[in-house]
Amino acid sequence: MMRKVFSRPRTLKDMPTHYCPGCTHGIVHRLVAEAIDELGVFERTIGVAPVGCSVFAYNYFDCDMYEASHGRAPAVATGIKRVLPDRVVFTYQGDGDLAAIGTGEIVHAAARGEKITVIFINNAIYAMTGGQMAPTTLIGQKTTTTPYGRDRELNGSPVKVCEMLSVLDGSAYVARVSVHNPAAVTKAKKAIKKAFQVQMAGHGFTLVEVLSACPTNWGLAPAEALQWLADNMIPYYPLGEYKVPEEV
Amino acid sequence: MAIARVTFREERCKGCRLCAVFCPRGIIATAGHINAMGFHPATLADPEKCTGCATCARMCPDLVIEVEKEVAEVGQSFDERK
Amino acid sequence: MARVLMKGNEAIGEGAVRAGCRYFFGYPITPQSELPHYLAKRLPEVGGVYLQAESEVATINMVYGAAGAGARVMTSSSGPGISLMQEGISYVVGAELPCVIVNMMRGGPGLGNIAPAQSDYFQATRGGGHGDYRMIVLAPASVQEIIDLMKDAFDLADRYRNPVMLAGDGVLGQMMEPVELGAENEVSIPPRPWAATGRMGGEKHLINSLYIVPEELEKHNIRLNAKFTVMAKEEQRWEDYHAGDARLVLVAFGTVARVCKAVVDRCRQEGLAVGLIRPITLWPFPVRAFAPLVETAEQFLTVEMSMGQMVEDVRLATRERRPVHFYGRCGGMLPVAADIYTQVRKIMAGGRE
Numbered sequence: 241m242m243r244k245v246f247s248r249p250r251t252l253k254d255m256p257t258h259y260c261p262g263c264t265h266g267i268v269h270r271l272v273a274e275a276i277d278e279l280g281v282f283e284r285t286i287g288v289a290p291v292g293c294s295v296f297a298y299n300y301f302d303c304d305m306y307e308a309s310h311g312r313a314p315a316v317a318t319g320i321k322r323v324l325p326d327r328v329v330f331t332y333q334g335d336g337d338l339a340a341i342g343t344g345e346i347v348h349a350a351a352r353g354e355k356i357t358v359i360f361i362n363n364a365i366y367a368m369t370g371g372q373m374a375p376t377t378l379i380g381q382k383t384t385t386t387p388y389g390r391d392r393e394l395n396g397s398p399v400k401v402c403e404m405l406s407v408l409d410g411s412a413y414v415a416r417v418s419v420h421n422p423a424a425v426t427k428a429k430k431a432i433k434k435a436f437q438v439q440m441a442g443h444g445f446t447l448v449e450v451l452s453a454c455p456t457n458w459g460l461a462p463a464e465a466l467q468w469l470a471d472n473m474i475p476y477y478p479l480g481e482y483k484v485p486e487e488v
Numbered sequence: 489m490a491i492a493r494v495t496f497r498e499e500r501c502k503g504c505r506l507c508a509v510f511c512p513r514g515i516i517a518t519a520g521h522i523n524a525m526g527f528h529p530a531t532l533a534d535p536e537k538c539t540g541c542a543t544c545a546r547m548c549p550d551l552v553i554e555v556e557k558e559v560a561e562v563g564q565s566f567d568e569r570k
Numbered sequence: 571m572a573r574v575l576m577k578g579n580e581a582i583g584e585g586a587v588r589a590g591c592r593y594f595f596g597y598p599i600t601p602q603s604e605l606p607h608y609l610a611k612r613l614p615e616v617g618g619v620y621l622q623a624e625s626e627v628a629t630i631n632m633v634y635g636a637a638g639a640g641a642r643v644m645t646s647s648s649g650p651g652i653s654l655m656q657e658g659i660s661y662v663v664g665a666e667l668p669c670v671i672v673n674m675m676r677g678g679p680g681l682g683n684i685a686p687a688q689s690d691y692f693q694a695t696r697g698g699g700h701g702d703y704r705m706i707v708l709a710p711a712s713v714q715e716i717i718d719l720m721k722d723a724f725d726l727a728d729r730y731r732n733p734v735m736l737a738g739d740g741v742l743g744q745m746m747e748p749v750e751l752g753a754e755n756e757v758s759i760p761p762r763p764w765a766a767t768g769r770m771g772g773e774k775h776l777i778n779s780l781y782i783v784p785e786e787l788e789k790h791n792i793r794l795n796a797k798f799t800v801m802a803k804e805e806q807r808w809e810d811y812h813a814g815d816a817r818l819v820l821v822a823f824g825t826v827a828r829v830c831k832a833v834v835d836r837c838r839q840e841g842l843a844v845g846l847i848r849p850i851t852l853w854p855f856p857v858r859a860f861a862p863l864v865e866t867a868e869q870f871l872t873v874e875m876s877m878g879q880m881v882e883d884v885r886l887a888t889r890e891r892r893p894v895h896f897y898g899r900c901g902g903m904l905p906v907a908a909d910i911y912t913q914v915r916k917i918m919a920g921g922r923e
Contacts, residue, residue, distance in 0.1 A: 282769070283768060283769050283770050283771055284768040284769075284770060286639075286766060286767070286768050288635075292681060295780065298776055298778060299681065302774060302775070303768070303769055304766035304768050304774060304775050304776070305766065305774070305776050305777075305778075306634075306635065306638055306766060306767055306776075306777040306778070307665075307776070307777065307778040307779065307780050308631065308634075309631060309657055309658060309661050312628070312631035312634075312658070313629065314636075315628040315629075315635065316625070316631050316632070316634055316635035316638075317629035317633045317635060318621070318628075318632050318635060319593075319595065319631070319632035319633060319634060319635025319636035319637075319639065319643070320635040320636065320638065320639045321635075321642075322619050322621060322632075322636065323593060323595065323619075323635075323636045323639040323640065323641045324639050324767055326644075326765070327768045332782075342628070344624055344625055344628060345624070345627075345628050345631070347624075348624035348628065389583075474828065478704075
């Protein structure tokens with residue numbers, strides 16, 4: 241008899257998304273939703289959506305959701321978790337939200353060891369506002385505000401979030417993953433699920449940085465974009481677990 | 489008979505072709521027609537060859553694909569599979 | 571009932587706790603730091619949470635999260651910090667969340683100084699943050715009134731699902747006065763069926779201020795505005811101190827009103843018909859107090875610790891049917907009774923513009 245081996249997770253609402261063709265937000269949304277489903281915590285999960293392409297994540301995730309101001313999701317999540325410590329709280333943030341305007345909030349949420357899970361989408365560009373340079377844009381990468389390529393002298397060097405946050409005692413689980421091929425997607429899901437488990441065990445702050453593609457603003461077809469990600473982003477942003485709690 | 493059944497929800501497909509690129513059997517093609525969004529949806533070109541690995545579904549950003557796989561019932565022999 | 575000597579900043583904290591507030595997020599800033607110090611000790615005593623945030627920007631967003639999760643929550647700051655909170659306050663209004671924000675005003679603009687001022691009046695009453703919105707602003711003038719108004723602040727925030735600001739100044743924050751605290755009653759917080767606390771088997775709740783479709787955002791703004799209209803009508807508060815038969819009416823709030831009361835007393839002793847209207851709500855401005863007075867009074871003198879902000883509301887409220895004068899000190903200088911008295915005499919003798 242035929243049995244379903246793959247279908248929509250309950251945590252993801254059955255609705256079309258506004259994301260571009262080949263945008264990896266869709267994949268990562270699903271991985272987060274699968275983790276929540278598999279851990280059986282849908283009823284007590286609360287998510288915080290960012291400002292960026294994924295601003296409408298508050299529609300796509302079917303759990304209770306908050307829309308935060310740009311960069312401030314970790315602070316909003318802190319407010320929620322301090323009032324409702326038994327809930328599972330996650331934020332979903334892009335590279336402008338988390339690594340530019342939100343650096344204060346993410347560093348201090350990690351320093352305080354806030355028991356939340358941050359899903360950090362790093363696609364090395366500001367997509368929603370029209371393809372501008374992000375803190376994570378690579379040297380030489382052309383964007384609408386670095387038309388000649390990112391210049392180290394002018395714009396500094398890209399920011400390595402996992403490396404920075406893993407230094408803090410409050411960080412319990414910090415990992416960088418990718419979604420550029422099926423094997424990577426499988427590893428990404430494992431890390432995301434582990435991050436939620438570490439939160440639920442009360443060890444502290446958890447973050448998964450997901451190297452992601454933006455076909456539209458990179459000017460590449462979806463499959464080419466994933467290849468570009470693998471060839472260019474992974475060497476600069478090595479994959480792996482940067483912080484793991486002693487007891488998992 | 490096929491050991492897997494894959495359904496494509498055509499109206500949700502944005503024609504990104506990640507499923508086609510990563511299908512280990514190379515059996516996903518692009519349809520000639522367009523859907524209501526204006527994209528050429530993905531479709532299974534050779535359903536008999538599908539193993540139900542669900543790689544296509546896992547790479548699809550839009551949950552277009554559902555995968556069912558043949559599983560034997562307890563006590564059933566290989567040839568008795570229905 | 572026993573009376574206790576309390577400092578203004580601490581009274582804010584005690585008033586909040588007695589009103590059922592159990593969550594405070596904040597960042598130190600002079601002249602209100604005694605309030606977080608007090609709550610850092612007091613909130614754990616009642617099972618609450620005091621969390622020092624990394625900035626006022628983070629603070630207001632923590633308040634947003636906590637309010638959305640259904641808590642009675644507050645924060646406090648002074649001008650520069652309240653400036654940082656403006657975006658967040660706009661979000662709180664847009665998402666229709668209750669909370670209490672305390673501003674102990676100090677000299678500005680910019681870094682200014684840490685001495686008292688009333689120059690955040692425009693910021694408090696004219697939005698401050700972006701978008702169409704209003705916020706009830708309460709202005710106590712004594713430590714006892716702080717205790718009483720804190721309860722009202724939380725109740726009003728809940729009633730309208732909107733932030734409420736308590737506007738004080740450095741003098742009020744530092745002064746010590748005897749207060750009657752009353753019995754510490756069990757506070758029942760009104761239910762929040764809209765709070766997003768996890769579905770827990772129920773419908774999905776969303777805390778949000780984004781309405782991407784213009785038709786929807788217009789509808790939302792019309793709905794919010796209906797709340798503000800009710801507030802404007804129902805929540806005007808003021809104190810009338812001998813204004814009914816006054817020829818010259820002083821208008822002042824907070825610490826300055828206390829000084830003006832002394833001026834009124836002196837004038838009355840000398841047979842001068844002077845009175846005072848003390849707005850207790852800066853917004854909604856108590857326009858109703860002025861309707862009879864434009865008939866009975868000849869002149870108004872607004873006294874503020876600023877370069878003249880509330881005076882504009884007095885001109886609006888009197889429809890400029892009578893001369894409205896202004897006297898102010900700023901930068902942390904306090905208007906003193908003798909100088910205000912001199913202005914009153916000058917005006918009544920016809921010596922002002």
